[in-house]
Amino acid sequence: MPEPIRIGISACLLGEKVRYDGQGAHAKHLTGVFADSFEYHPVCPEVGCGMGVPREAVRLVGTRENPRLKGRQTGRDWTDAMRDWAEGIWPELEKKRLCGFIFKAKSPSSGITRIKVYPESGGQPVSYAGVGLFAGMVMERFPLLPVEDHGRLHDVVLRGNFIERVFVEHRWNRMLDRGATMKNLIDFHTRHKMLIRAHDVTGYRELGKIVAEGGKGDLPKRFARYHERLHRALSLKPTIKKNVDVLMHVMGYFKKVLSRDEKQECLEIIENYRNNLIPLIVPVTLMNHFVRKYGIEYLREQYYLNPHPMDLKLRNHA
Known part of the structure; x- marks a missing residue:
């Protein structure tokens, strides 16, 4: 059986009753059909470090750059306990080979953005731009890991971007399992070209240059540079304009075989997508039809046309 796609997740989001009030925070948009494609690895850093x-309830206290995690009423400091506990679970997380992590939004331990940081003396927050203590440690330890908070994943564009990055990370790991060779890197890059281009044209070109270096230089460093630049490229969201550019590029592979009516149909569908009248799945489905009809093998291998399971419906929204 192929290795499952494992995603770390705040345990409360799966309904586990581990929150400070003894309740869960079941995020229904992350379970059901969405979860069928993944194997979740639940983590609760507050319970893990010894809180009952x-x-x-706890909050961040001090400065945004160096906050402490303290009890709201007693002021008990849990910072060192959580740091010590986290150091102990890194080997387990590395063994799991996580392809992403979904954190609890607004949590002083697990939020990844806009967390309130309070002054030592009490009163109003001194910053609204803090990062949860545990989430910050995860992002520092695994800087290329796709991460999101569960609140932002209600947004269909952000959800699609995150899941796309998770699947790319999984395929990257599978490629490494086959061997960190130039042949495998070239194959990986070739099949992801259009997907990368839909996120970041500059990144697409720079990644192509890294691959084109051939046998020059240290191979492990080459792979590290590629992975880091890939992470930055995919962190940029695809837009309608970027997708139209890729769709027109795809259409170029059919220019010698499409009939006049088929060309007109493609252009009309792409234009309707450009005007936000139809979702991306419509032109992509048409392109996949022509790939099968005319046997364009290069396009058949492009992950842009099939980046993740269709039942996730991530391209079904205009």
Whole structure:
């Protein structure tokens, strides 16, 4: 059996009753059909570091650059306990080979953005731009890991971008399992060209240059540079304009075989997508039809046309 696609997730989001009030925070948009494609690895850093259930609520105190995790009423400092616990679970997370992590939004331990940081003396927050203590440690330890908070994943564009990155990370790991060779890197890059281009044209060109270096230089460093630049490229969201550019590029592979009516149909569908009248799945489905009809093998191998399971419906929204 192929290795499952494992995603770390705040345990409360799966409904586990581990929150400070003894309740869960079941995120229904992350379970059901969505979860069928993944194997979730639940983590609760507050319970993990020794806090009970129920427990005193905590908050970040100090400065945004160096906050402490403290109890709201007693001021008990949990920072070192959580750091020590996290150091102990890194080997387990590395063994799991996570392809992404979904954190609890607004959590002082697990939020990845816009977390309130309070002054030592109390009163109003000194910053609204903090990062949860545990989430910050995960992102520092695994800087190329796709991460999101569960609140932002209600947005269909952000959800699609995150899941796309998760699948790319999984394919990257599978490629490494086959061997960190130039042949495998070239194959990986070739099949992801159009997908990368839909995120970041500049990144697409720079990644092509890294691959084109051939046998020059240290291969492990080459792979590390490629992976880091790939991460930055895919962090940019695809837009209608970027997708139209890729769709027109795809259409170029059919220019010698399409009939006049087929060309007109393609152009009309792409234009309707450009005007936000139809979702991306419509022109992509048409392109896949022509790939099968005319046997364009290069396009058949492009992950842009089939980046993830269709039942996730990530391209079904105009």
